[in-house]
Amino acid sequence: MSNRPVLEEPKTLFFAPISRPAPGSVGKTGAWRTQKPVVNEDKCTGCLICWLYCPEDTIIRLDNGKVTIDYEYCKGCGICAHMCPFDAIDMVSEG
Numbered sequence: 001m002s003n004r005p006v007l008e009e010p011k012t013l014f015f016a017p018i019s020r021p022a023p024g025s026v027g028k029t030g031a032w033r034t035q036k037p038v039v040n041e042d043k044c045t046g047c048l049i050c051w052l053y054c055p056e057d058t059i060i061r062l063d064n065g066k067v068t069i070d071y072e073y074c075k076g077c078g079i080c081a082h083m084c085p086f087d088a089i090d091m092v093s094e095g
Contacts, residue, residue, distance in 0.1 A: 033076040035091045041066050043088035050080035050089060 046065035058070040059080060069080075081089040 028072055029075055033074070033094050035076045035078065036071060036074060036094050037069050037076070037078065037080050037089045038092050039067055039069060040088045040090065043086050045086055045088070047085065049083050049085060053079050053083045055079065 044066045046061075046067070048059075048061065048067070050067060051059040051061065055077065056073055056075055058074040060068050060070055062068055076091070076094070078091050081091050
């Protein structure tokens with residue numbers, strides 16, 4: 001028998017970066033937004049899918065578990081409304 005150490009198979013570790021954009025990473029919205037998301041609190045379950053997909057980090061979680069939108073930075077892209085599995089976010093015309 002050999003006195004060589006037994007070599008273990010290399011362990012693969014997967015690390016995912018933890019990052020998110022700062023609120024309004026490209027600046028304040030201004031007057032050019034044509035539609036804005038409106039949250040229906042009766043339908044919102046607080047699942048935070050909208051928060052996960054918002055590219056501008058404008059979804060704010062409230063103390064009651066529901067969400068609201070920071071319109072100062074929201075670009076009106078509609079991703080939150082599209083991703084909401086409960087149809088709790090409607091896109092409405094600005095103005």
